[in-house]
Amino acid sequence: MPSTNHLSRDRVGIISFLGILTFVLYLDRVCIGQAMPFIQEDLGLNKTQQSYILMAFTVAYGLFMVPVGLLGDRFGPKKVMVGIVIWWSIFTALTGYVSGLTTLIIIRFLFGAGEAGALPNSAKLIARWFPPERRGFPQGFMNTAALLGGACAPLVTAQTIQFVDSRLAPMLAGTGIHLVGWRTTFYLFGTLGILWSIGFWMWYREPPAEAMQSRPTPALKFALESARESADEYVPPQPLSWGRVLTSPTVWLMGLINTCASAVSYFYMSWYPSYLKDARGVINTESGNMTTLVLIGGALGSLWGGYLSDWMVRRTGERRWSRSIIGATGMFISAIGLLVAPLFDSAWETSIVLCIGFTGGMLMIAAWWGVVADISGPHVATLFGLMNGLGVFGGAGSQFFAGAMVDHNTQVLGLAGRAAWDPVFPVYAAVACLGGIAWLMVNANRQVHSRTLP
Template identity: 25%
Template sequence: MSKTSPQPALSRTQKKPRVRLQRDAKLAVLLFFLGWVMSYADRQLITLALPYIGEDLSLTPTQQGMLISAFFVTYAIVQIPGGILVDKVGAKRTAVTGVLAWSVFTVATGTAGSFAVMLAIRALFGIGEGVYPAASVKAVAERTSSEQRMTATGWMYSSNAVGTIVAAVAGAALIGAIGWQGAFFILGAVGVLVAVAIGFFLPNARADSTAAIEVEEQSDSMITSKDLFRSPALWGHVAMFFGYGVVAWGMSAWVPSYLVDARGIPLGVVATAAVIPVLAGGVASVLGGRLVDRLGGRHRLIIIPGMLASIVTLAMMTQELPVPVFVTLIGLLSFFSGMCYMPVFSSPVRGLPTAVVGTAYATISTGSQVGGILTPTIMGVVVENVSWEAAFGVLIAGCVICLVAAMLVPRGPEEFFATFTRRQTVTPDGA
């Protein structure tokens, strides 16, 4: 017997007035904001310490690069299993375990005395961090209404910019004062304190957090992880975030080298200028989250103009421009693309029951991680064999992928949710 599809909740959602985040939601955002600050500070610290680590452990440039890659490989691999774990054992327990684990491995980084040991530690570090994204998003989703969800998540993710700056300022100061080993000890210890804070002070989930769209009382249908993995709509969002990741990771990996190698800009100037796109991206993630909530989760209204503006900006960056103009364009690109960050997740996070939000978020997040693995290498090959201008074309291709995927997936949370209920109507019990 076919299951009855729930009535669309769009009209109810549109009529609800905009409300401010409640105290419990604000506290949850603050706690996971701090967790993300430590996540980015810990993972960025090694890039600052790498020259000293290489000297002390007698590492080749290839081995130093492998230490960075070890994190990204395990971080990407664990995304989907981590999301499933979050949905099975709970966001709070998984988050606390993840923060404790990566903090312990941050401390352990300072004790490594050989390349093999360091490589293993950084791979384990990636596993600890890999379960945190889904846990943090699910925890915030359980403590906010659907109308606030992307706003709250946007504030949480503005921490990425703060963490990067903390690593650049505090990390560099610590390395200079107490050495790279001591810097890892300090950041790891602070991470343990953050894990304890989440464990003790995270408020309970909302009583009405079981569904993002209030439809479960109208239907006995349940969405499972298997339903998610068979959903073309979800994989469309994965493609969207892959395109976004191509732009984000390509910029962070190669723009500094372009400025130093192709334009002859001193590294110190490049490091200072790097603050501009970091801050622009942080502001954009907050604005993108607030705006997509105001628009009822309709991501196309932000992603389409955002990616079109990014394409225009990248096309301008291929020209021989004065360095101040080029740096300004980097900031604009970070802002335009950063506005698309939260909207990529809006339909799944707002439209799905929170019981599967962890798995959905982690699956989509994997798209960006794949982009992070592939893009730096592809751009390096293009730079070596063609030109820098052609390498920026790789970033434009990422914008196009995100843009096309945004136009193909359902336009909002209700339509996204309806794709699952229609499937259940046609194939009872998800068979």
């Protein structure tokens, strides 16, 4: 039997690998938002066409979450995670090779299909290695790393594009090598996932049975009933009852919450750099700094939410309101930030307010993951894929809505600058409020797989 210290080291390794994975996941995902003005100029795109490119990723991301989650539950997370990371890394690099709108849409769709499996199978790993009352920190840490990757993406992308275009490309032009900043950035980012896959494949092993053990509470006994795998071989769970899943109010509420949260998050990741450039007249490198500031707020909120989620569950001994209060409060803070931010004339002041709002909005992430793990039993990857995949409606809708509304305001109403962009903010605030209301109706004790947890 492995020692407690050995098990602790393995858990640290799991958290570290998942943190690096989600950092790369969001770095590869978010960088296109900062590169989009250059892609627009290079390929001659309008805002609505840009929204199609952004939506291609999001639609594939939602469509493939359940299938890749099923693969993780069936074959175990190790093989599936290594395969999907290599897949999306290849298509990250191929983004730099595109020559037109159609090829770019296809590449981003296939990129999204690969990224779809990362979070469901990460949730599977956390559920296999950590008992319920200790999952908040790894979930919060992983999501913090993801948002830090997203936060670094605008800054790193802007600086890389500037370096390639202003220094590296002129230096290599005489050798016959022609570099374009935004294209080279995607080539470089595509290598990171390959390196992670090699390291994870060499290191990972299946958890021992005592990885799930803690104090013998009824909830933990229930969790142990689902942890029948040995340290050497992955054993798939019993078939899932889809009738019970699809009639569960909690499943649909979690999907609605993720839809609302995704709408807000994808606005920041996909459109905020363009808003700063077009509406506020901010240059590319400075818009990268401002977007990074907003996304860092989300990263901090996710980390604090992880600690807070664990603390409240341990303090109160119940999940129903511990999870819901955190989630609802965070979404309402996000809504207030979106309403207030456009009132400021300074782009930095607007970004600071949105940073505070996004900090609140991301407080709910660990609680959301906690509820999904609480209700899913041994089918975490599949059900996480379903509930997270429902967020595609918010993510894709957000990407289309902002671009289409700005085009409408510009081309039909004759508006420009802030007059064309600022009206989108109240809409996103209303969406965040809807997510907060949905949180108040969530009951984490309603177990989908077999029975209600005490």
